[in-house]
Amino acid sequence: MDNLLLIELFIFFGSGLAHGILGFGFPMVATPLLSIFLSVKESVLYTLFPTMAVNANVLKKSGRFKEVFFEFKYLIVFVLVGSFIGTNFLIIFYNDIYTLLLAFVIVLYLNTSKINLSLYDTIQRYPKLMMILFGFVSGIVSGLVNIMIPVLIIYILESRIEKEKALVVMNGCFFASKSLQIFIFGFHGSFSLSFLGTMIPMVAFALFGLALGSMLRDKLDERLYTKLLRLSLWGLAFYLSIRYFYM
Numbered sequence: 257m258d259n260l261l262l263i264e265l266f267i268f269f270g271s272g273l274a275h276g277i278l279g280f281g282f283p284m285v286a287t288p289l290l291s292i293f294l295s296v297k298e299s300v301l302y303t304l305f306p307t308m309a310v311n312a313n314v315l316k317k318s319g320r321f322k323e324v325f326f327e328f329k330y331l332i333v334f335v336l337v338g339s340f341i342g343t344n345f346l347i348i349f350y351n352d353i354y355t356l357l358l359a360f361v362i363v364l365y366l367n368t369s370k371i372n373l374s375l376y377d378t379i380q381r382y383p384k385l386m387m388i389l390f391g392f393v394s395g396i397v398s399g400l401v402n403i404m405i406p407v408l409i410i411y412i413l414e415s416r417i418e419k420e421k422a423l424v425v426m427n428g429c430f431f432a433s434k435s436l437q438i439f440i441f442g443f444h445g446s447f448s449l450s451f452l453g454t455m456i457p458m459v460a461f462a463l464f465g466l467a468l469g470s471m472l473r474d475k476l477d478e479r480l481y482t483k484l485l486r487l488s489l490w491g492l493a494f495y496l497s498i499r500y501f502y503m
Contacts, residue, residue, distance in 0.1 A: 260293060261454070265461045268306050272462040275310055276469020277481060279423040280405065282310045282462065283430070285485070287402040288362060288492040296354040297346055300402040301446055304438050305455045306462035311431035313466060315424065324424045330384050331411070331425070332432050334391030335398070339433040342399020343440045352500060358401040359496040362489050365406040368413070375414040386411070391429070398433045 271286035283303050290299035315321045325332060346354065379386045390411040398404035408429060412422045441447065 263293065264290065264302065265457060268458045268462040269465040272306070272310055272465025272467075273469040273472075274465075274485060275314070276466040276471075277473050277476060278469075278485075279314070279419075279473075280426045280430075281485075282466075283307050283402045284362075284365065284405050284489075288358060288489070288496060291355060291358060291496060292492075295350070295352075296358055296401060297350050300343075300346065300437070301441055302458070303402060304434050304441065306459050308431060308434040308438065309459045310462050310466050311427045311434065313463060314427045315431060318420075318424045318427075320421070320424050321428055324421060324428060328387060328425055328428070330387035331391040331394075332428055334388045335395040335404070335429045335433050336436050338392040338395020338397075339399040339436050340395070340440065342396040343437045344399070346400050347441065347444050347446075354401060355496050356500040358403070359493040359500070361397060361401050361403050361406055362493040362496075365403070365409070366486055366489055366493070368406055368409045371410060375410075376416065379411075379415050394429060395433060398430075399437065404429065404433065 267286055267289045271282045271289070274285045275282040286303045286306070287296070287299050290302055294302065375386070390407060394404040394407040394411075397407055405426070408426055412425065417425065
């Protein structure tokens with residue numbers, strides 16, 4: 257087993273751990289870490305199956321996906337539309353600038369709490385339109401750099417969705433996006449038998465991290481953990497920006 261594969265397994269375990277503790281965040285952690293060694297396109301490709309497995313596990317345990325899907329179906333459907341466009345752009349028109357875009361999306365996530373858009377009244381007045389808009393933009397961003405969290409969090413905060421339902425909404429959107437991306441990457445011939453073989457241990461490590469994180473959720477100081485995670489993401493965003501301009 258080569259060193260890169262060991263590093264990837266460790267990244268997937270750590271990303272699953274983060275997702276288990278916070279209830280979201282697998283691709284947000286895994287994608288920038290993988291981008292240290294791989295291109296953004298390769299990083300997205302490697303996270304597809306582990307992310308989908310993690311999201312499916314969370315949705316199954318919640319038991320609320322059917323209920324949430326019917327309430328937020330326009331959001332989830334237009335995540336698919338946006339993901340279709342964004343993923344095809346990533347594959348057909350790949351450019352190193354996606355590394356800088358990934359850094360920007362991480363910084364956007366880290367500053368979502370400071371963004372005061374006051375969209376609550378607009379969302380209440382035009383619920384379908386706003387779900388379509390946020391779903392489409394989330395899907396585009398997910399297709400391009402694998403992280404739709406910043407856009408979704410803005411929608412969830414402005415909609416004032418309660419936490420447990422919000423986690424189901426996010427994981428449902430992630431699952432829908434990753435499922436479509438797997439189809440698109442497969443259509444473009446990105447999966448070989450050897451690649452699919454390497455996905456088995458990566459999915460297993462991601463699910464093991466998820467299970468451990470879920471057990472630790474009530475025992476850890478979530479505020480301290482979140483601060484450490486945010487600090488790490490700031491460091492990754494800085495590194496990716498430096499890498500784009502100077503490496």
